[in-house]
Each structure stands twice: as structure tokens, then as C-alpha cells.
Amino acid sequence: MxxxxxxxxxxxxxxxxxxxxxxxxxxxxxxxxxxxxxILPKRTPSEFGGPGGSGGLKVVGVIDFGKGKPGKPAxxxxxxxxxxxxxxxxxxxxxxEPEDLKSKLTLPEEKPKKKDEPTAKSTLNQKExxxxxxxxxxxxxRKESGQSGTDGKGFGIKTAGAGNGPGGAFGTGxxxxxxxxxxxxxxxxxxxxxxxxxxxxxxxQEYYCVVYFVxxxxxxxxxxxxxxGSGIPSLDLSAESAIQSSTPFPPLPNQWLEPDLxxxxxxxxxx
Amino acid sequence: MKSFLxxxxxxxxxxxxxxxxxxxxxxxxxxxxxxxxxxxxPALIPKPFVATPDAGPAAEELATVxxxxxxxxxxxxxxxASSYPAYNGQIKLSDYKTSRxxxxxxxxxxxxxxxxxxEARFYDVQSEQLVVGxxxxxxxxxxxxxxxxFGDEILYRLWGVKGIFTSKLAFxxxxxxxxxxxxxxxxxxxxxxxxxxxxxxxxxxxxPDGKQVVYTTxxxxxxxxxxxxxxxxxxxxKKSTLYSQGTLNSAPAWSPDGNRVAFTSNVKGNAEIYLxxxxxxxxxxxxxxxxxxxxxxxxxxxxxxxxxxxxxxxPMIYIMNEDGTNEQRLTYVGEYNxxxxxxxDGRMLAYVSxxxxxxxxxxxxxxxxxxxxxxxxxxxxxxxCWSPDSRHIAFxxxxxxxxxxWTMLFDGTKLxxxxxxGNNTSAxxxxxx
Numbered sequence: 001m002x003x004x005x006x007x008x009x010x011x012x013x014x015x016x017x018x019x020x021x022x023x024x025x026x027x028x029x030x031x032x033x034x035x036x037x038x039i040l041p042k043r044t045p046s047e048f049g050g051p052g053g054s055g056g057l058k059v060v061g062v063i064d065f066g067k068g069k070p071g072k073p074a075x076x077x078x079x080x081x082x083x084x085x086x087x088x089x090x091x092x093x094x095x096x097e098p099e100d101l102k103s104k105l106t107l108p109e110e111k112p113k114k115k116d117e118p119t120a121k122s123t124l125n126q127k128e129x130x131x132x133x134x135x136x137x138x139x140x141x142r143k144e145s146g147q148s149g150t151d152g153k154g155f156g157i158k159t160a161g162a163g164n165g166p167g168g169a170f171g172t173g174x175x176x177x178x179x180x181x182x183x184x185x186x187x188x189x190x191x192x193x194x195x196x197x198x199x200x201x202x203x204x205q206e207y208y209c210v211v212y213f214v215x216x217x218x219x220x221x222x223x224x225x226x227x228x229g230s231g232i233p234s235l236d237l238s239a240e241s242a243i244q245s246s247t248p249f250p251p252l253p254n255q256w257l258e259p260d261l262x263x264x265x266x267x268x269x270x271x
Numbered sequence: 272m273k274s275f276l277x278x279x280x281x282x283x284x285x286x287x288x289x290x291x292x293x294x295x296x297x298x299x300x301x302x303x304x305x306x307x308x309x310x311x312x313p314a315l316i317p318k319p320f321v322a323t324p325d326a327g328p329a330a331e332e333l334a335t336v337x338x339x340x341x342x343x344x345x346x347x348x349x350x351x352a353s354s355y356p357a358y359n360g361q362i363k364l365s366d367y368k369t370s371r372x373x374x375x376x377x378x379x380x381x382x383x384x385x386x387x388x389x390e391a392r393f394y395d396v397q398s399e400q401l402v403v404g405x406x407x408x409x410x411x412x413x414x415x416x417x418x419x420x421f422g423d424e425i426l427y428r429l430w431g432v433k434g435i436f437t438s439k440l441a442f443x444x445x446x447x448x449x450x451x452x453x454x455x456x457x458x459x460x461x462x463x464x465x466x467x468x469x470x471x472x473x474x475x476x477x478x479p480d481g482k483q484v485v486y487t488t489x490x491x492x493x494x495x496x497x498x499x500x501x502x503x504x505x506x507x508x509k510k511s512t513l514y515s516q517g518t519l520n521s522a523p524a525w526s527p528d529g530n531r532v533a534f535t536s537n538v539k540g541n542a543e544i545y546l547x548x549x550x551x552x553x554x555x556x557x558x559x560x561x562x563x564x565x566x567x568x569x570x571x572x573x574x575x576x577x578x579x580x581x582x583x584x585x586p587m588i589y590i591m592n593e594d595g596t597n598e599q600r601l602t603y604v605g606e607y608n609x610x611x612x613x614x615x616d617g618r619m620l621a622y623v624s625x626x627x628x629x630x631x632x633x634x635x636x637x638x639x640x641x642x643x644x645x646x647x648x649x650x651x652x653x654x655x656c657w658s659p660d661s662r663h664i665a666f667x668x669x670x671x672x673x674x675x676x677w678t679m680l681f682d683g684t685k686l687x688x689x690x691x692x693g694n695n696t697s698a699x700x701x702x703x704x
Contacts, residue, residue, distance in 0.1 A: 177300055181373075181395040181402060185429045187302045192309035195638070212299060219431040242304070250431040262299035269306065 177261060179253050186215070186249050186263065194242035196269060197234040207232055207269040209239045214262045219248040222260075230269065239267040311348040314341060315372035315396075318357035322381035322388075329387050329414050330380045336418035337376060339458065340436045343687070344426060345662065345680055347374075362392070364399045372396050376425075387411045391421045393428075403428045415460060419703075435658045437703025440665060441465070441475040441484050442676050446693030452486055454505065457658070457700075459676075459689030465505060472501075474522055474697050478529045479571075481701035482506060483549075485513060485523040485532055500534060502549060513551055522566045526574075526593075533557075533567035533576060533593075544578055546593070557595035566609055569593075572617030577601065579609040588622050601635065604642070610654055614661040619681065621645075621655040621664055632666055634681065645683035652677075654697050665689070665698040 177183070199207065210228040213221050224243050226236045243265075252261055316338050319330040341347040356366045358377045367375045379390040389407040394400065403424050407417045416437070423434035438457045443450055447464060450471040455462040465484065466472045475486040485502050499515035500523050514520050517538035524533045529549070536545050544558040544567050558564040562582035569576055574593045579586050583600065588611050591598040602608045607625035614620070618637055623630040629651035635642045646652040650670035657664055662681055667674045674694040679686045 179400060180398055181400065181429075183300055183302060187304060188309055188312075189430050190304050191307060194304055194306050196306045212297070239304075248431040250428055262297060264299040264301050266301070266303045267306075268303055 177256065179256065182250065182253055186246075187265070189246045189249060190242050190265060193245040194267065195238055197232075197238045199232055199235060199269065199271065205271045207235055209236050209267040209269070210264060211239050211243055211267065212262065212264050213243050214260050215249050215252065216260050217252045219251045221247045221249065227264065230267075235267070235269055239265075242267070311346060312373045313350055313371040314347045314374040314376070315350045315352050315355060315367055315370055316376045316378070317352045317355055317367070319378035319380055320358045320360045322360070322379060326380040326382045326387065329382065329411060330378065332414050333378055333380060333389065333418050336415050337378070337422055340419060340422035340434075341425070343458065343685070344422070344434060345685060346426060346430065364394055364396055367396050370396075374402070382411065385411050387414060387417075389417055391417075393421075393425050415456075419456075423703075432660055433702065435660050435663065435702075438659050439477065439481055439701055439703060440676070440689070441477045441699045441701075442690070442695050443473055443475055443486075443697045444690070444693050444695045446695070452484060452503075453695075455689065459687075462690065466503065475699055476523050476525055477699045477701035478525045479527060479701065480529060481703065483529075484699075485525065487521045487523065500532070502532075511551070513549070514547055514554070524567050524569060527569055527571040533569065535565040535567070544576070557591070557593065559595070566611060568611040568613050570613045570617050571615050577611035577613060577620060579611065588620070612655050612657055614657045614681075615659055616661040618661070619657075621657065623653050623655065632664065634664075643682070645679065656698050656700050658700050659702040665700055667696040667698065
């Protein structure tokens with residue numbers, strides 16, 4: 001009896017047929033499970049971490065999360081990208097070869113070894129899970145800080161400030177911006193790059209100029225405009241130039257999910 | 272009449288909407304700038320947590336190098352950590368809130384054979400937010416490099432600047448007996464000989480990507496009377512002659528895109544400035560003057576070239592477009608000005624001016640034309656070159672006897688000596704990886 005005749009003789013609802021089909025389906029499923037991590041696109045941390053629930057929360061930390069093994073959620077800290085391929089100063093020729101160059105100039109391998117991948121035993125990871133912002137896990141680990149939520153995207157605290165510190169901190173979408181250190185550094189970089197013009201007028205003693213601009217995720221600037229001029233063109237121009245000269249600004253914090261961040265900076269010129 | 276009423280209604284509707292448009296502000300982060308200048312930010316690096324006892328020396332090295340990097344950047348004021356608790360593996364930022372520290376770096380190390388595992392975090396103390404955290408699992412011998420990499424990352428996350436901690440300097444040194452090209456880290460460590468020959472190798476200039484160096488050497492065939500230009504691939508050893516005609520070929524300078532080299536040659540009799548592709552093709556003369564024109568330096572932003580010429584009687588700094596048009600004299604004060612070097616951001620130009628028998632370094636702000644003298648009464652200070660972040664200047668000085676490579680901030684402060692063996696001159700600075 002040929003195999004073909006057996007197959008033809010078996011009705012589709014018979015037990016052997018169902019058994020073969022079941023085994024085949026299981027084999028396919030197991031194979032798929034084994035190869036899926038290698039053929040499916042890798043997910044980014046943001047795909048695992050939701051934007052959070054109610055606002056009024058405080059981010060106390062974030063860590064760069066690593067690639068991990070393919071298909072594995074990025075719940076472990078990221079290994080620093082390895083530097084350029086191993087390289088060393090080349091020989092001019094054999095006679096001209098300086099000694100001991102390899103040990104002096106060789107840099108780490110480009111590709112991390114498998115054992116270099118971060119593990120769940122990392123105290124860094126455990127700490128982040130317990131107490132710090134665990135971006136990329138789908139959990140909302142942010143702490144209450146007593147402020148009401150807005151649109152579900154809010155990370156919480158408003159940075160409040162006076163003097164030359166950050167004022168009401170909101171992004172372009174009205175979302176509270178909870179990273180006071182970022183705002184302070186943007187302002188300090190502008191301070192560094194603001195070249196005050198010579199103002200001839202004798203009165204008043206103070207001039208104000210308000211400049212609006214938007215920082216993109218990568219730290220580039222767009223939409224720079226003087227919203228309220230001081231009345232002195234050279235001062236307005238110097239304020240605008242200070243923004244351009246400060247570009248690039250630091251990249252927006254990873255935890256900030258908006259694509260950009262708007263600033264409104266008051267340049268105060270005191271004679 | 273109806274049309275007039277309609278017009279009034281239209282005005283009545285439009286005025287409020289105009290008013291609303293004028294007064295409505297888009298949401299934005301607010302802040303005030305008063306032009307008080309930038310003050311270094313206080314930061315603290317507590318004693319690192321050592322997870323394996325044998326990691327102690329590596330931990331000390333890591334903390335020391337990172338602290339030195341942050342201090343050298345001039346963005347930070349490093350506080351004494353000895354009076355604050357060591358990091359014990361438990362993140363407790365309240366321990367440091369009594370200090371003036373705005374930021375704190377917490378470092379954990381462990382050794383696994385020859386590998387060091389580093390967990391490095393940088394926190395904003397008051398908000399307790401983690402600015403950046405990194406894990407490094409590298410060979411133990413790269414601890415300094417880990418510190419440099421983490422330092423660069425900190426500057427990038429805080430101010431969006433690319434740090435110089437992994438940058439390299441090429442320079443000319445006679446410490447081996449011959450004048451050769453050497454390479455070192457930005458802080459003077461890892462000084463390594465690049466060329467080793469019986470010829471004199473002078474005026475090295477690193478390509479913008481730091482992978483090639485062009486320098487002047489003397490060919491054996493020309494009996495040490497003829498100079499030629501060599502392009503040398505530092506990391507794969509390929510060497511090629513860029514230009515060898517004439518007897519004088521000196522002061523090579525890479526273009527900002529790394530595709531061409533400007534240099535001085537007497538191939539047509541007089542010393543003039545030429546451009547040439549890095550493969551040796553397309554030689555182009557850009558100065559045509561009976562005086563000596565030499566020492567070209569590119570403006571990385573505009574492509575202009577600054578150079579030295581004695582066409583006015585004494586050597587002075589001039590500027591021209593890269594095709595040789597629009598020549599303008601830049602310096603008028605002093606009797607001997609040369610060695611122009613443009614900051615990578617194009618805002619400043621450094622040069623040397625002779626006073627008596629010594630040279631000193633000056634910087635001119637290209638926007639305001641204000642000139643600032645950076646060195647004085649400290650030997651002869653020559654060959655200024657800018658760091659990739661436009662905040663530091665490397666130069667050669669014989670203030671301690673022999674010529675050594677030093678660095679300082681763009682305002683002349685924070686002097687640091689990088690070399691100590693032999694005579695070392697002609698530094699060239701390129702970004703790291």
C-alpha cells in the first residue's frame with residue numbers, strides 16, 4: 001500500500017488525521033516561537049512604556065535601556081554603545097614601527113560580546129525598577145506630587161522659578177514639563193552666548209525683549225521670533241542671535257514624549 | 272447703506288478676533304536671561320561603590336579622570352567629596368542635598384577577570400532626576416576611556432555640546448632623537464609615536480575626522496633640501512605623497528570637509544598659497560603676490576582662509592575667500608603676526624604676535640574685532656590651535672625651558688602642560704570618535 005493511497009483513504013475527521021495535523025501545528029508554533037525574535041522588528045522602549053496615566057506625577061529617574069536579546073522588552077539598562085572598531089596606529093614600515101603601539105592605541109571592539117549584554121541581576125536595573133522611572137516597561141512608576149493630571153501624558157511637576165530661573169514650564173501642547181535641570185541648562189547656555197549690544201539711549205535703564213522658539217527632540221531650534229520687541233533693534237537682534245548661537249541645545253529628555261518643547265525667554269537688559 | 276452696515280459688522284467681528292490673536296500666547300516654558308554670563312555648575316563625585324574588592328584602583332582612576340574631565344571643561348566646579356558619604360550601591364541623593372552640588376555622579380565598578388563593569392549615573396540632586404545613566408563592560412585598560420566617554424555624554428545631555436574628552440592632538444616632537452609626528456589624548460595621556468623615520472617630520476595637521484594626518488617632511492632623494500607633503504592614515508598605515516614639486520612645501524591645513532589641503536609652496540618661485548585635493552589632484556594657486564604668503568588656516572564655517580603675508584612690509588594676518596578673492600588685512604598692530612588659527616565655530620581667530628624676542632598669543636573676536644592678549648611674560652608662546660569645542664587653545668611654549676604643548680581656555684585661564692619630554696611643537700586638535 002502506497003503512502004499516497006493511505007493518505008487518500010484517511011477521512012479528514014479521522015483521529016490519525018487530526019493527530020497529524022495537531023502535531024504539525026505544534027511543530028510550526030514551536031518553530032515560529034524560536035525564530036520570531038530574530039525575524040520580527042525590534043521594539044523600542046516607547047512601544048512598551050505607555051505615556052502614563054494621570055498627571056501630577058514626578059519622574060525621579062530614567063536610564064537608557066539596552067537592546068537586550070532580540071524581541072525581549074527593553075527592561076534592562078543600556079550598555080553604552082561601543083566605540084570605533086579596534087584600531088591602532090599603523091606601522092609606517094617595519095623599520096619605522098614604534099614599539100608597544102597596540103597596547104597604547106587599541107580601542108574596544110565595536111560589537112559587544114554576548115556576555116556584555118545587561119542582565120536582570122544588575123543592581124542598576126533593580127534600583128530603577130524599585131524606585132526610579134522605569135521607562136519602557138509599561139508600568140507607571142511615577143510618584144504622586146499632588147498636582148492634578150491633564151491629558152494623560154503629563155509627567156507631573158511644573159517647574160516653577162523666579163529671577164533667571166525657569167518659569168511656568170509647559171510644552172507646545174500645554175503639557176507640564178517636569179525637568180527643571182533641562183530648562184536651567186537651556187537658559188544657562190543662552191546666557192553664555194548672549195552678547196549684549198551697546199545701547200546708546202539714556203532712558204529707561206532697563207529694556208525687555210521676549211523671544212519665542214521651539215527646541216526639537218534632537219536639540220535643534222525652529223520658529224525663532226521676537227514676540228515683544230524692546231524698541232531697540234540691536235537688542236532684539238542680539239537676543240535672537242543668542243538663541244541661534246546656542247544651537248544645538250541639549251536633546252530633550254528621553255522621558256519627554258512630545259516631539260518638541262517651546263520656550264519663551266525674557267531678555268532683560270540693564271544698563 | 273447696507274454695505275456700510277455690513278462693513279461695520281465685519282469690523283466688529285474682526286477686531287475682537289484680531290485682539291484675541293494678538294494676546295493669545297502659545298504654551299511655552301518660560302525663563303529670564305539677564306546676561307550675567309555663565310558660571311561653572313557645582314558637581315560632586317562621591318567615592319565610587321566597589322562591588323569587588325580588586326576594583327578599587329580602577330574605581331579611583333575612573334572617578335579621578337571623570338572629575339578632571341568635568342573640571343577641565345570649565346562647565347563644572349568640582350566639589351571636594353571627602354566630607355560626603357561614599358556611594359554604597361544604594362541611591363540616596365538626600366545625602367548630598369546639604370552640599371552645594373547641583374549634580375552628583377554615582378559610580379559602581381566590579382572586575383570580572385580583565386573586564387571592568389561600570390554603572391555610571393549622573394543625577395540632578397534637587398529633583399532627584401537621572402540625567403544620564405550608562406553601563407560599560409570593557410577591558411580594564413580602558414577605564415580612562417570610559418571616564419572620557421561618560422564625561423562627553425554628560426556635556427551632551429546637559430548643554431548639547433560635543434565634549435573634547437575623547438579628542439586627540441597630533442604634534443611634532445624630537446624626543447626620540449628625530450623630529451616625528453606624535454599623537455596624544457586631550458589631557459596629555461597616551462602619547463604615542465605615529466611616524467618614525469630618519470627624516471624630519473613637521474607641521475602635522477589632523478583631518479577633521481581625526482583619521483589622517485598631513486605633514487611636511489624632507490625627502491631623501493632631495494638631499495634634505497626639498498620639502499614634500501605626506502598624507503598618512505593613522506589607523507591603517509597607508510601613506511601617500513600629496514605634493515613634492517618645488518623645494519618648499521609647508522604649513523599644510525585640511526579644509527573643513529577634509530577633501531582638500533591648503534599649503535605654501537614655492538613651485539613657481541615665490542612662496543604662495545595653493546589648494547590641492549587630498550588625492551593630489553587639482554592643484555590651484557590662490558595667492559598671487561610678490562610677497563611671501565604662508566600659513567593658511569580655514570574658517571570651518573565660512574570656508575574663508577586666513578594667512579600670513581609680508582606684503583605690507585611686516586608679516587601680518589590677512590583673510591581671503593578660498594578662491595583667493597576678497598583679500599583683506601586683519602591685523603595692523605605689532606611688527607610680526609603669524610600662525611592664524613580659526614575656532615571651529617568661526618567666531619574667533621587666534622594668532623601670535625612678536626614682542627621683543629618672544630611671541631605671544633592673541634585672539635580676535637571676528638564679530639567685534641576686539642583683540643585679547645592671552646599670554647604675557649611667560650617665554651615664547653607659538654602655534655595656537657583650537658579645540659573642537661572652540662573653548663580651549665593648545666599651543667607650544669618654552670616657558671619651562673624646552674618647547675612643550677600647553678592648553679588654556681579661550682580667555683587665557685586654566686593653563687595645563689601636556690608634554691614634558693623633548694621639544695614639542697605644532698599641535699593640531701581633532702574630535703574623537
